[in-house]
Amino acid sequence: MCLAIPGRVVEKRGELARVDFGDGTLREVDVSLVEVEVGQYVIVHAGFAIQVLDEEEARESLRLWQELLSQG
Amino acid sequence: MFRFRDRETAGRIVEGLRKMGLNLFLMHVCGTHQDTLVRYGLDRLLEPCGIKIRQGPGCPVCVTTQREIEEALALARRGKLVATFGDMVGVPGESGSLAGLRGEGADVRVVYSIRDAVGLAERTGKEVVFLAIGFETTAPSTAITLLRDPPPNFSVLCCHRYIPPAIRALLDMGETRVQGLIEPGHVSTVIGTRPYEEIAERYRIPQVVAGFEPLDLLMGVYLLAKMVQRGEVGVRNEYTRSVRPEGNVRALKAMGEVFEPVDVDWRGFPVIPGSGMALREEFEEHDARKRYEDELRELEGKEFRAHPSCRCDRVLRGLLDPPDCPLFGRVCTPRSPVGPCMVSSEGSCAIEYKYGRREPSGQPA
Numbered sequence: 001m002c003l004a005i006p007g008r009v010v011e012k013r014g015e016l017a018r019v020d021f022g023d024g025t026l027r028e029v030d031v032s033l034v035e036v037e038v039g040q041y042v043i044v045h046a047g048f049a050i051q052v053l054d055e056e057e058a059r060e061s062l063r064l065w066q067e068l069l070s071q072g
Numbered sequence: 073m074f075r076f077r078d079r080e081t082a083g084r085i086v087e088g089l090r091k092m093g094l095n096l097f098l099m100h101v102c103g104t105h106q107d108t109l110v111r112y113g114l115d116r117l118l119e120p121c122g123i124k125i126r127q128g129p130g131c132p133v134c135v136t137t138q139r140e141i142e143e144a145l146a147l148a149r150r151g152k153l154v155a156t157f158g159d160m161v162g163v164p165g166e167s168g169s170l171a172g173l174r175g176e177g178a179d180v181r182v183v184y185s186i187r188d189a190v191g192l193a194e195r196t197g198k199e200v201v202f203l204a205i206g207f208e209t210t211a212p213s214t215a216i217t218l219l220r221d222p223p224p225n226f227s228v229l230c231c232h233r234y235i236p237p238a239i240r241a242l243l244d245m246g247e248t249r250v251q252g253l254i255e256p257g258h259v260s261t262v263i264g265t266r267p268y269e270e271i272a273e274r275y276r277i278p279q280v281v282a283g284f285e286p287l288d289l290l291m292g293v294y295l296l297a298k299m300v301q302r303g304e305v306g307v308r309n310e311y312t313r314s315v316r317p318e319g320n321v322r323a324l325k326a327m328g329e330v331f332e333p334v335d336v337d338w339r340g341f342p343v344i345p346g347s348g349m350a351l352r353e354e355f356e357e358h359d360a361r362k363r364y365e366d367e368l369r370e371l372e373g374k375e376f377r378a379h380p381s382c383r384c385d386r387v388l389r390g391l392l393d394p395p396d397c398p399l400f401g402r403v404c405t406p407r408s409p410v411g412p413c414m415v416s417s418e419g420s421c422a423i424e425y426k427y428g429r430r431e432p433s434g435q436p437a
């Protein structure tokens with residue numbers, strides 16, 4: 001139920017956007033709960049985007065983990 | 073989008089955990105975490121590291137009560153079009169399931185989103201009841217839909233629930249000696265990390281908010297193990313790419329305008345104070361419980377029971393692994409489920425049946 005998947009916004013018209021989930025799947029998603037621009041990734045649950053993914057944070061997490069694991 | 077499934081990093085995390093020499097019991101409250109845990113075999117990687125993880129009440133379909141299912145059944149029997157998410161139609165109430173009623177001619181529709189249910193109301197002109205289940209991840213979509221003034225023939229049978237009160241109830245009951253909590257990434261995307269700070273303070277328990285890729289979960293466990301080892305109490309966030317401390321402010325605002333907290337029971341739990349979302353009075357026109365009060369009156373004062381041997385209650389309280397239920401895999405299978413934990417793709421039993429490798433315990437029935 002809380003399954004939510006990331007996708008990239010390819011087109012936006014008001015409260016609705018077309019989101020590309022990869023493998024050729026495009027879906028219409030309600031983006032009224034987030035502030036998003038074309039090209040950004042959103043987390044989509046039950047037809048609504050619930051957050052914009054922070055790509056910088058994603059990179060930073062991966063970097064921090066490597067650092068943490070090196071420390072043991 | 074990034075490498076959150078990297079095998080080498082996973083190996084390093086597991087090696088790090090193994091070296092810690094742990095004997096840990098952790099809980100999470102999210103079906104998607106359980107799916108990641110079992111589907112990718114992480115549970116079997118973690119067991120030799122001395123880490124046991126169980127799913128608590130984190131499956132909205134599973135915690136929905138027999139009464140709520142009977143309400144939906146009663147409305148479907150009385151000619152309403154009942155729309156809901158796929159997993160919900162197969163859950164047996166005392167008098168049948170929505171799928172069963174559909175077979176008898178009732179109008180029951182599976183939808184992907186509440187938007188589809190509103191579309192049905194617009195297109196068919198029928199009295200459409202949306203059986204709204206889900207935690208804070210799903211509730212904003214119901215809230216925003218009601219704020220947009222949906223058609224007059226559309227109503228909501230609201231069964232949304234808040235997660236933090238359930239975590240508090242679980243810790244208050246004290247049946248399990250849980251040493252750390254993995255908090256749900258998508259509920260937390262909406263509510264943020266602050267509600268967990270209060271839990272950390274009150275119950276002196278370490279918590280990590282984690283995402284759903286295999287590396288997210290492993291890293292979440294790693295951070296949590298470190299916290300337990302150091303005796304650290306508090307909240308850490310592994311899923312920073314989606315979870316902000318304040319959550320999704322717009323979603324929270326919409327929820328606040330539409331819902332008010334009420335005391336409700338959860339399957340397997342007694343009444344949990346402030347854990348239910350009821351529609352505020354302004355939305356009573358779209359509140360199926362008020363709108364169809366007469367149709368639902370027959371359920372008043374009735375007690376509804378689950379199958380006497382079903383152990384969903386204990387699975388949901390984190391006291392039991394699915395194969396230890398006497399019905400698991402024999403009487404109760406996804407094709408012929410006895411309890412909701414075997415119906416929902418987020419239920420521990422369905423996940424174990426699909427991906428798990430443990431044989432049912434005890435003698436064959």
